[in-house]
Amino acid sequence: MGIQYSHFHGTELIGVSDGRPGASIRFGAAYQFGKNDQFAFGAEIGGQVRRMKRSIDDYYFINRFFTLETPVFLRIALNDQWSAEAGMALLFTIPDQSELRGTESTTRIMLGNGFKGFDVAPYIGGSYQFSEHLSAGGRARFGTLPMVEYQTVGDFGSISPVKKDLYSTSFEIFLRISTF
Secondary structure, X not given: OEEEEXXXXXXXXXXXXXXOOOOEEEEEEEEEEOOOOOEEEEEEEEEEEEEXXXXXXXXXXXXXXXXXXXXXXXXXXXXXOEEEEEEEEEEEEEEEXXXXXXXXXXXXXXXXXXXXXEEEEEEEEEEEEOOOOEEEEEEEEEOOOXXXXXXXXXXXXXEOOOEEEOEEEEEEEEEEEOOO
């Protein structure tokens, strides 16, 4: 179980910021194999909800995404308590809905085409082992593929080439409970 904070950044889209300063709770399950005293390989699966905010004039949109994350990792024991890990995560995202909020009302609409549902993200992290079955740690994940594709319309109705933009970075603090 972890608390995750996602940061969204783009080079072309204006007004992009984090949708909810704070966190989303992430639940997951992991399995380690080939474990010895120094190295452990593993795979994990988990899900979370991420939110992104975009401000335009006096209005702002809050986009919500359901994300299933499947990291594969290598954990290296630094000593009896501390370990470092690195891996690659595959993210499968389902765009859910967007809330358009203004000064007087809120309108909810389902997000349509343009949002990509797949990302590949390397990550690094570390953890502290309190006991044989309890550890806590943190990690940072860096999205490498753009999340959105869009076109803009010019002054005389000309349509620009497809632009690809909007990347995500996530930071997570987690508590890991091992059952075996």
